[in-house]
Amino acid sequence: xxxxxxxxxxxxxxxxxxxxxxxxxxxxxxxxxxxxxxxxxxxxxxxxxxxxxxxxxxxxxxxxxxxxxxxxxxxxxxxxxxxxxxxxxxxxxxxxxxxxxxxxxxxxxxxxxxxxxxxxxxxxxxxxxxxxxxxxxxxxxxxxxxxxxxxxxxxxxxxxxxxxxxxxxxxxxxxxxxxxxxxxxxxxxxxxxxxxxxxxxxxxxxxxxxxxxxxxxxxxxxxxxxxxxxxxxxxxxxxxxxxxxxxxxxxxxxxxxxxxxxxxxxxxxxxxxxxxxxxxxxxxxxxxxxxxxxxxxxxxxxxxxxxxxxxxxxxxxxxxxxxxxxxxxxxxxxxxxxxxxxxxxxxxxxxxxxx
Amino acid sequence: xxxxxxxxxxxxxxxxxxxxxxxxxxxxxxxxxxxxxxxxxxxxxxxxxxxxxxxxxxxxxxxxxxxxxxxxxxxxxxxxxxxxxxxxxxxxxxxxxxxxxxxxxxxxxxxxxxxxxxxxxxxxxxxxxxxxxxxxxxxxxxxxxxx
Numbered sequence: 001x002x003x004x005x006x007x008x009x010x011x012x013x014x015x016x017x018x019x020x021x022x023x024x025x026x027x028x029x030x031x032x033x034x035x036x037x038x039x040x041x042x043x044x045x046x047x048x049x050x051x052x053x054x055x056x057x058x059x060x061x062x063x064x065x066x067x068x069x070x071x072x073x074x075x076x077x078x079x080x081x082x083x084x085x086x087x088x089x090x091x092x093x094x095x096x097x098x099x100x101x102x103x104x105x106x107x108x109x110x111x112x113x114x115x116x117x118x119x120x121x122x123x124x125x126x127x128x129x130x131x132x133x134x135x136x137x138x139x140x141x142x143x144x145x146x147x148x149x150x151x152x153x154x155x156x157x158x159x160x161x162x163x164x165x166x167x168x169x170x171x172x173x174x175x176x177x178x179x180x181x182x183x184x185x186x187x188x189x190x191x192x193x194x195x196x197x198x199x200x201x202x203x204x205x206x207x208x209x210x211x212x213x214x215x216x217x218x219x220x221x222x223x224x225x226x227x228x229x230x231x232x233x234x235x236x237x238x239x240x241x242x243x244x245x246x247x248x249x250x251x252x253x254x255x256x257x258x259x260x261x262x263x264x265x266x267x268x269x270x271x272x273x274x275x276x277x278x279x280x281x282x283x284x285x286x287x288x289x290x291x292x293x294x295x296x297x298x299x300x301x302x303x304x305x306x307x308x309x310x311x312x313x314x315x316x317x318x319x320x321x322x323x324x325x326x327x328x329x330x331x332x333x334x335x336x337x338x339x340x341x342x343x344x345x346x347x348x349x350x351x352x353x354x355x
Numbered sequence: 356x357x358x359x360x361x362x363x364x365x366x367x368x369x370x371x372x373x374x375x376x377x378x379x380x381x382x383x384x385x386x387x388x389x390x391x392x393x394x395x396x397x398x399x400x401x402x403x404x405x406x407x408x409x410x411x412x413x414x415x416x417x418x419x420x421x422x423x424x425x426x427x428x429x430x431x432x433x434x435x436x437x438x439x440x441x442x443x444x445x446x447x448x449x450x451x452x453x454x455x456x457x458x459x460x461x462x463x464x465x466x467x468x469x470x471x472x473x474x475x476x477x478x479x480x481x482x483x484x485x486x487x488x489x490x491x492x493x494x495x496x497x498x499x500x501x502x
Contacts, residue, residue, distance in 0.1 A: 037374045041384040208364070311374040312367065 011117050019092050019254065024054040026253040026302065033303055034310045058246070066242035073144040080141030081240065081247035087134040088254035093117040094127055095261045096185050098271045098290035114185065115271075115291060124182040127262065128169065131217055134255075135161045138219065138236045141248070145239030153235030156317060161217055163324035168213035170332035171206045174339035175266050188270030195269035202339035207267040209332050214263060216324070218255040220305065222312040223320060260301040261294075268297055399455045400474040402448055404492045405467050412492060414467040416443040420459035428452040429459060443488060450476055451484035 028043065028050060035042030043050040068077065098115035120126055135158055142154015176182060178199070179190035197207045216223040224235075232238070237248045264270060271290030315323065345351070360366070385392050405413045416433035428451075434444030460469050478484055 036378045036380070036382065039377060039380065039383050041382045041386065307371065307374065311370050 008117070015092060015097075015117055016089065019089070019257070020250075022257055023250055023254040024058065025051075026257060027057065027249070028053050029302070030253070030256075030306050033306045037307070037310050061243055061246040061249075064242040066244065069145060069147070069239050071146045072239065073146065076140045076144035077239075078244075080137045080144060080236075081244045081251075083140070084134065084137030084251035085247045085254075087130050087137065088251040088258065090130045091127065091255070091258035091262070094120065094123045094184055095258065095265060096188055096270060097294050099189075099287045115287070116185070119183060119185050121181070121183045123184045124172065124176060124187075128165070131168075132161075132165065134217075134251075137248075137251070141240065142236035145236075147239050149233045150236050150238040153232045153238070157219060157236060160219075160223065160320060160324070163321055164213045164216035164223075164328070167209055167324060167328035167332045168217060170329070170336050171209040171213060172266060173336050174202045174206050174343070177340060177343050184265050184270075188265055188272065191269045191272055195267065195272065197267045197269075202335050202342065203267070205331065205335045206339070207263075209328050209335070210267060211263060212323075212328060214259040215305065215308070216320075218252070218259050220252075220256065220309055222309070222314050224314060256302060256305060257298065260298045260305060264294065264297045264301055268301070270294060394472050394474075398472045398474070399457045399470040400472045401450065401470070401476055402453075402459070402486070402491055403469050403471050404446065404488060405469060406492060412442060412446075412467065412488065413465050414443050414446065415441045415465060416446075417441075417464065419462045419464065420468055423458045423462045425456060425458065426452045426454050446488035446491065448486050448491060449484065450486055451481060 031053075032042040032050065043053045046052040046056050068074070094116065096114070096116040096119065100114050138157035138161075139154045142150040142152075142157065145151075175187060175196050178196065179187040181187060181190070195203075197203045212223075237245055240248060271294040273289065273293045407413055416431050418431050418433070421427075421429040421431050428449040430445065430447045430449075431443050432445035433441055436442050455470065457470050460466075476484070
């Protein structure tokens with residue numbers, strides 16, 4: 001019992017510390033990746049290649065004056081950044097970073113040997129639940145500041161996130177049907193032969209819709225209606241300063257990592273390596289290599305999301321809702337039907353490709 | 356055909372390809388302290404009071420520059436040397452307020468004040484931006500002996 005607890009605590013500590021560090025350096029990563037797109041160099045003054053920039057930013061944010069607006073709804077005002085950070089961290093609890101290690105401690109408890117903080121059998125539902133709660137941080141943050149701009153940003157966020165939740169849910173259903181499980185571990189294991197994104201015809205379609213929906217869920221450009229600097233000053237965090245603003249910032253960049261990790265898990269084969277590279281690797285090394293694969297895929301996807309962000313202009317608000325309801329929703333629904341038929345036939349006639 | 360192109364997101368992919376091309380272009384940034392942009396030949400920077408061959412200031416303290424200065428940053432107190440020629444007892448420029456229009460150099464009848472290309476004048480203390488005549492004169496000549 002005690003050792004279970006200790007192992008769980010150790011996992012939490014390692015993953016959380018690594019995740020927060022990754023989040024901090026993700027800000028630098030974004031700025032360095034975006035700079036060439038805009039024909040610039042990017043921050044390169046603090047330390048070699050600007051590597052100390054996140055530390056400088058954090059110190060600056062901590063020492064800034066913490067202004068609380070006079071007419072703010074104090075309780076919710078303080079609650080919103082807490083929700084935003086904690087939901088961003090809760091996502092990570094589900095992510096499977098690697099396959100099971102042949103346990104070096106004991107085989108009593110299979111949970112010890114897994115490279116994830118928790119392997120819920122309903123992990124997908126948990127992820128959806130958390131992503132719905134994350135809406136509250138934006139809504140409450142926008143409302144509690146008692147400012148027109150932040151309220152508008154918060155309301156947009158509410159409408160947007162609820163609309164895109166549906167497309168997101170429908171685009172993930174084929175994956176669940178194919179794996180016959182809601183556990184993220186099982187979903188990755190089911191992609192051993194073919195990554196879900198390569199399962200024609202439903203794989204690529206579902207992947208694109210899920211990617212777009214995830215972008216909309218995390219309020220990243222081109223779907224950053226919530227912030228929309230040109231219209232809304234800063235959106236829902238207009239009235240926040242100092243580290244409370246920093247908390248929203250941490251959540252945004254943390255979410256960027258977690259949505260990449262989730263997309264990798266659902267569609268890009270999770271920790272599974274490229275098949276031809278896996279040959280001739282000793283059995284004790286394979287699970288650790290899984291972590292490397294997962295890391296490489298996640299970093300590449302984060303870079304791709306940044307690339308997307310700085311390429312596309314923001315759609316108008318009505319266009320955004322139009323895409324959600326008139327494009328992504330029907331396509332995801334049709335995709336679900338096609339996938340359902342193919343997966344049924346595949347299981348009936350034993351064609352592994354369809355799931 | 357158009358619908359098919361829309362379904363495969365060709366427009367979006369074109370956009371992504373366009374931005375990706377910029378990874379292979381050289382950034383336009385000048386890494387300032389190490390790499391400096393060439394200064395235009397007629398660039399107007401810090402002022403300099405021109406000296407004669409014997410090291411005395413060419414200025415006769417007529418006050419035209421102070422009069423023409425749009426930001427009123429030149430202050431002159433005229434004086435007389437023992438031999439009867441006029442010279443500036445005090446000649447101060449508040450560089451922090453100067454707009455570097457160059458009118459002072461333009462209006463000077465003796466070409467006693469010119470604008471150099473020196474432009475890195477930043478100071479942490481505002482008071483250091485008040486230049487007196489010794490700070491303004493040609494550095495190579497050394498300080499002028501009064502009278």
